[in-house]
Amino acid sequence: MWDIADSSDTVRVRTFVVAIALLAVAFIGQVSVVARLGLPGGRLDLVLVLLAAISLIEGPLVGAVSGFVVGVLADLASSHVLGQSALVMCLVGYAVGLVMDAADRSVAVPLAAIGGASVAGTLGYAATTSIFGAAALTGGEAVVRALVAGVYAVLLTPFVFPLLTAVSRRLSGRLRRGAR
Amino acid sequence: MGRDTRRSRLVIIALLIAAFTLITLDYKTGRSANGARGVVHSALGGVEDGVSAVTRPIGRTVSSLAHPNRYHDRADRLAQDNAGLRRQLADNAEIGRMSKQLGDLRLLADKGQYSVVPAKVIAVGDVTGTDWTVTINAGRDDGVDVDKTVLNADGLVGTVSSATAHTAVVRLACDPNSRVGARLERTQLLGAVAGGQGPSALTFTLYDASFRVQKGDRLVTFGSMDYVAGVPIGVVTKVTDVGGLSRTAEVKPYVSVGTLDLVGVVVGRPATDPGDRLLAPQSVPTQSVPTGSAAQTPGTGTGTTPGTTRPGQGGTG
Numbered sequence: 326m327w328d329i330a331d332s333s334d335t336v337r338v339r340t341f342v343v344a345i346a347l348l349a350v351a352f353i354g355q356v357s358v359v360a361r362l363g364l365p366g367g368r369l370d371l372v373l374v375l376l377a378a379i380s381l382i383e384g385p386l387v388g389a390v391s392g393f394v395v396g397v398l399a400d401l402a403s404s405h406v407l408g409q410s411a412l413v414m415c416l417v418g419y420a421v422g423l424v425m426d427a428a429d430r431s432v433a434v435p436l437a438a439i440g441g442a443s444v445a446g447t448l449g450y451a452a453t454t455s456i457f458g459a460a461a462l463t464g465g466e467a468v469v470r471a472l473v474a475g476v477y478a479v480l481l482t483p484f485v486f487p488l489l490t491a492v493s494r495r496l497s498g499r500l501r502r503g504a505r
Numbered sequence: 506m507g508r509d510t511r512r513s514r515l516v517i518i519a520l521l522i523a524a525f526t527l528i529t530l531d532y533k534t535g536r537s538a539n540g541a542r543g544v545v546h547s548a549l550g551g552v553e554d555g556v557s558a559v560t561r562p563i564g565r566t567v568s569s570l571a572h573p574n575r576y577h578d579r580a581d582r583l584a585q586d587n588a589g590l591r592r593q594l595a596d597n598a599e600i601g602r603m604s605k606q607l608g609d610l611r612l613l614a615d616k617g618q619y620s621v622v623p624a625k626v627i628a629v630g631d632v633t634g635t636d637w638t639v640t641i642n643a644g645r646d647d648g649v650d651v652d653k654t655v656l657n658a659d660g661l662v663g664t665v666s667s668a669t670a671h672t673a674v675v676r677l678a679c680d681p682n683s684r685v686g687a688r689l690e691r692t693q694l695l696g697a698v699a700g701g702q703g704p705s706a707l708t709f710t711l712y713d714a715s716f717r718v719q720k721g722d723r724l725v726t727f728g729s730m731d732y733v734a735g736v737p738i739g740v741v742t743k744v745t746d747v748g749g750l751s752r753t754a755e756v757k758p759y760v761s762v763g764t765l766d767l768v769g770v771v772v773g774r775p776a777t778d779p780g781d782r783l784l785a786p787q788s789v790p791t792q793s794v795p796t797g798s799a800a801q802t803p804g805t806g807t808g809t810t811p812g813t814t815r816p817g818q819g820g821t822g
Contacts, residue, residue: 352632353549353552353553353556354556355632356553356628356629356630356631356632356640357553357556357557357627357628358556358557360628360629360630360634361557361626361629368634370632370634372632384513385513385517386510386512386513386516389513389516389517389520390516390520393520393523393524396524396632397527398545399631399632399633400527401541401542401545401546402542402545402546402549402631402632403631403632403633403636403638404631404636404638404666404667404674404676405631405633405635405636406528406531406532407527407528407530407531408523408524408525408526408527408528408531409528409633410631410632410633411520411523411524411527412521412524412525412528413633415517415520415521415524416521419513419517422513447634450633450634450635451635453633454633454635457528457532466703470634
């Protein structure tokens with residue numbers, strides 16, 4: 326199962342590296358720039374938006390692995406239990422990757438998938454925090470915050486998703502989508 | 506390639522097992538990965554410092570950077586000059602704002618005779634948004650160490666929870682795990698202030714039930730080994746529990762978490778307890794809480810006689 330590299334495409338390795346690098350940059354942007362903006366209503370989760378978009382384009386495998394790696398990195402940089410956001414991000418990446426095939430069908434699919442991923446991810450963070458640590462939010466607050474994150478994600482998707490699709494096409498040398 | 510194949514299912518199962526293993530290890534053994542965390546903190550800290558240094562001025566003047574590459578004619582050059590000057594103005598405003606904050610912090614530190622290390626907030630929280638922490642750009646090399654008190658010009662911010670060479674993580678007072686020894690203004694009655702109520706509310710528990718906590722009472726830190734005494738915490742807004750062995754009250758902190766920018770880490774404590782000196786002068790009755798914020802103008806100095814009613818209210822019951 327670790328034969329990712331020798332399965333006839335070195336493209337995959339490059340995809341993993343680019344995905345993880347993008348998410349790491351998004352993570353720093355999240356804590357140093359977005360978190361300081363004080364957006365009305367809640368927060369935009371840049372990392373979840375990018376992770377969902379990457380999973381939607383590249384599939385569950387890339388989504389789960391890059392989500393896990395960046396999640397561990399984010400956990401190391403935080404003060405909560407190690408592995409907590411790795412778990413959530415890994416699951417979000419995998420789940421969004423499963424609807425990869427439907428993404429070509431309609432514009433609404435990426436919007437719904439990325440918005441839904443932000444809502445589910447934010448709720449997941451709140452849930453894992455209240456299980457493994459002290460509850461920082463009440464249930465109602467968590468739901469409101471998740472919905473706000475979803476709205477921001479939907480607003481951001483039209484900019485992020487086409488850009489990442491273009492990057493992915495260039496990386497893969499139009500192996501996948503270009504064939505259609 | 507890789508829709509929902511057997512391989513991707515195996516990978517997700519392996520990753521989930523890995524995640525749960527990490528969680529279990531870290532949860533059971535406490536801070537098991539301190540070394541790795543330290544490395545990540547110091548590596549990210551440098552990047553975050555750079556990012557916030559670059560993005561802060563740009564964010565303010567992004568609209569004035571119109572045509573950067575076109576010097577062809579006079580109009581464009583003038584527009585360029587204009588943008589440059591406007592950027593300079595914005596920078597000046599930023600510098601002025603910073604120096605005012607620094608001055609306010611200095612003033613508070615002098616009142617309490619604390620030695621403070623000033624630092625800027627370079628990252629807020631973490632990726633999940635559930636950590637009530639901020640990262641600041643001062644570390645062990647500047648004298649910052651774990652458990653030191655962090656304040657800003659308004660009052661108590663939190664305590665240092667971990668420090669690397671050039672950055673430190675500050676646990677805010679509103680963190681659910683944070684407990685701060687506090688006492689009521691003008692008394693020596695001890696209580697504890699805990700977080701967990703969101704960013705703009707703290708819970709105060711007074712250990713002595715025979716004393717009446719009142720709306721409008723103000724709190725300062727009690728002080729202990731690493732914790733300096735006398736730092737303003739907040740003002741009581743609501744007394745919630747009047748039965749039982751202790752009294753709890755809701756406290757509105759002086760520091761607003763959303764606008765944290767310049768903070769100071771107290772690295773040297775005064776020889777004596779500074780008492781209530783650091784609280785803003787206030788002689789208005791405790792009744793008029795809504796006007797309390799308006800009366801809190803800096804620079805009123807020693808006068809503080811608003812000329813209103815009932816100045817004899819001193820002992821709080």
